[in-house]
Amino acid sequence: MNNRSGSRPKLAVWKFASCDGCQLTLLDCEDELLEVAGRVEIAHFLEASSARVAGPFDLSLVEGSITTAHDADRIRKVRAESKSLVTIGACATAGGIQALRNFTDVDEFLSVVYATPSFLSTLGTSTPISDHVPVDFELRGCPIDKRQLLEVIGAFLAGRKPNVRDHCVCVECKQRGNPCVLVAHGTPCLGPVTHAGCGGLCPAFNRGCYGCFGPMESPNVESLIGALTEVGMPAEDVDRVFHTFNAWSEPFRTAGRREERP
Secondary structure: OOOOOOOOOEEEEEEOEOOOHHHHHHHOOOOOHHHHHHHOEEEEEOOOOOOEOOOOEEEEEEEOEEOOHHHHHHHHHHHHOEEEEEEEOHHHHHOOHHHHHHHOOHHHHHHHHOOOHHHOOOOOOOEOHHHOOOOOEEEOOOOOOHHHHHHHHHHHHHOOOOOOOOOEHHHHHHHHOOOOHHHHHOOOOOHHHEEOOOOOHHHHOOOOOOOOOOEOOOOOHHHHHHHHHHOOOOHHHHHHHHOOOOOOOOOHHHHOOOOOOO
């Protein structure tokens, strides 16, 4: 990445509606963090330091979804100050678990939960960053994988496309030597339609994939729904299994909401 001044590229990390977990992934790069800090100037990262350096920024990492009008305005300003913008995590790439609000009436929630909902200002939906501004790359996961994060940062510093594979978790299970939990003992698993990144972690412990990394490229969701039904998963459970961390991402968004399913 060629910055504007010839000094180290400026890296900024931004938070919107989220739990901070994906930002913490950067701090979890314990063995690599000093090298990263040596190659970039961390100009804005409030999870790590209150010190700030003014923009513009060479690379912005954005965590969280857009849930308020204020945040919608703020992300446009972040975009305007950023040469490259990468979204990190399920909230930023798919609206996050808070996107469950998109399927129902937010005003009803507010009236039930809060004594004075008129004090609140919120949008009726939780949406990914790409719904509001152009995004240069989306890194999936809840939370993201630190190896993929380092690859993305290194790729943008080198001015190349990140080498983050978009195949399904099943490939990672094969590479790891995991027996297929769906085939071997009928455990419901979203691995066949879920983006790689976790290394087949849950199936390695005989649990089905929860879909933390969202949909892979061109997933065959209908085929998987048929397989889940064959192993005895009730239709209402199929609805729920697709509506977790990446509920608003297509095709998970509609996969669990079919009124008529065999």
